[in-house]
Amino acid sequence: MLDSRLEELRRATLAAFASASSGQDLEAARVEALGRKGTLAQISKEFGKLAPEERARFGKLLNSVKQDLESEYEKKNRWFEEAQLAERLANEWIDVTLPAPGVRPGSLHPITQLQDEIEDLFTSLGFAVLDGPEVETEEHNFDALNIPPTHPARDMQDTFWLSNGHLLRTHTSPVQVRGMRKLGPPLRMIAPGRVFRNEEVDASHEHTFYQLEGMMIDRDVSVANLIYFMKTLLSSIFKRDVTVRLRPGYFPFVEPGFELDIQCLICSGAGCPVCKQSGWVELLPCGLVHPNVLRMSGIDPDEWGGFAFGLGLTRLAMMRYGIDDIRQLQSGDLRFLNQF
Ligand code: FA5
Numbered sequence: 001m002l003d004s005r006l007e008e009l010r011r012a013t014l015a016a017f018a019s020a021s022s023g024q025d026l027e028a029a030r031v032e033a034l035g036r037k038g039t040l041a042q043i044s045k046e047f048g049k050l051a052p053e054e055r056a057r058f059g060k061l062l063n064s065v066k067q068d069l070e071s072e073y074e075k076k077n078r079w080f081e082e083a084q085l086a087e088r089l090a091n092e093w094i095d096v097t098l099p100a101p102g103v104r105p106g107s108l109h110p111i112t113q114l115q116d117e118i119e120d121l122f123t124s125l126g127f128a129v130l131d132g133p134e135v136e137t138e139e140h141n142f143d144a145l146n147i148p149p150t151h152p153a154r155d156m157q158d159t160f161w162l163s164n165g166h167l168l169r170t171h172t173s174p175v176q177v178r179g180m181r182k183l184g185p186p187l188r189m190i191a192p193g194r195v196f197r198n199e200e201v202d203a204s205h206e207h208t209f210y211q212l213e214g215m216m217i218d219r220d221v222s223v224a225n226l227i228y229f230m231k232t233l234l235s236s237i238f239k240r241d242v243t244v245r246l247r248p249g250y251f252p253f254v255e256p257g258f259e260l261d262i263q264c265l266i267c268s269g270a271g272c273p274v275c276k277q278s279g280w281v282e283l284l285p286c287g288l289v290h291p292n293v294l295r296m297s298g299i300d301p302d303e304w305g306g307f308a309f310g311l312g313l314t315r316l317a318m319m320r321y322g323i324d325d326i327r328q329l330q331s332g333d334l335r336f337l338n339q340f
Contacts, residue, residue, distance in 0.1 A: 002046055003061060009039050010065045017072050023080040030073050040066060110317045110340045111210050111329065114237070115192045118212055118311075121236050125229070127188040127214070132175035134194055135166050140174035145253040146292045153252045158198040168196035171310060172213035173253060176289075179215065180297035185304045187217040192313060203325045210313035217289065217299065217306035223256075226286060226307035230260055233311075234283070237320065238265060245280065254287025254308060281319070284311045 016029035119129050147153050157170035175191035191213040199205050234242045242262050249259035262283045264275035271277040286309035291301035328336050
């Protein structure tokens with residue numbers, strides 16, 4: 001009786017294995033026959049009911065059925081695995097002779113491009129490129145630039161104050177102070193960098209933007225030197241001769257102080273919407289270094305003099321590339337950046 005149940009199991013399971021059309025079908029048939037609660041396990045439980053002299057013979061039969069089924073299962077399973085692999089090999093292939101899709105290496109940000117160019121120009125004129133911290137002391141950012149705590153000029157630049165009394169530098173001018181104190185006169189330096197102001201953001205104002213400071217200290221520095229260097233700088237940036245003019249401008253750290261205007265490059269001074277019909281565009285503040293500023297950094301103003309300027313690098317990039325909204329520059333939008 002048990003023998004015939006075993007034979008039936010062998011026959012039915014081999015038939016199920018043979019007709020299995022997928023790995024899942026095969027596995028289901030295996031579990032039904034050979035699984036922990038499968039038919040073979042159930043038949044084995046009857047083992048105890050057999051007469052002792054029957055047990056050895058039945059045990060052999062049981063093992064042979066089990067081995068037959070297991071080996072048939074293995075064979076068919078391997079077949080499915082190979083078929084699956086063959087299918088993948090047929091469908092997933094790479095033509096190594098195709099041209100590569102191309103690496104897009106990215107490009108330098110327009111402000112970085114401009115900064116690099118100005119650095120090259122000034123280093124060729126004997127200027128050092130200096131760096132300074134973005135978190136500054138009040139002394140470097142204001143006091144040493146002739147802006148004491150009660151001075152109304154402190155309100156000209158809305159400041160992000162930090163809880164420890166330091167601040168985010170509002171301009172690159174504190175690097176002048178660091179340069180004078182560290183290197184002393186004579187000195188030719190520029191200092192490009194990021195500055196911060198607690199300002200309302202709009203198309204031409206950012207809270208975080210770039211400036212490029214410049215300073216030259218020597219024995220006989222005059223406004224003529226200042227104009228020469230500014231004209232050289234602007235002709236190099238705009239790749240043509242430019243006409244500049246100076247208007248009086250007030251900054252506590254320079255005396256006299258100027259706003260330098262450039263003759264409008266769009267209309268050549270005739271008047272257009274860009275220059276608001278005036279023929280001139282305001283570009284950078286500058287002036288001769290105030291004697292107090294020299295003195296506070298240990299330089300004798302009777303012996304030395306100098307000029308300084310503070311270029312709005314972000315605004316200059318806008319003019320050069322015709323960008324009409326400052327917010328695009330820090331948007332991280334690749335559609336914008338890919339154009340440069
Ligand atoms: C200064 O920051 C002075 N330290 C510059 C200076 C240096 C004068 C040396 C004299 C001698 P001002 O606050 O004007 O000055 O800023 C300089 C330039 O930064 C401006 O001409 C403008 O181009 C740019 N700028 C100012 N505020 C913003 C802003 N919110 N967003 C973008 N650019 C700005």
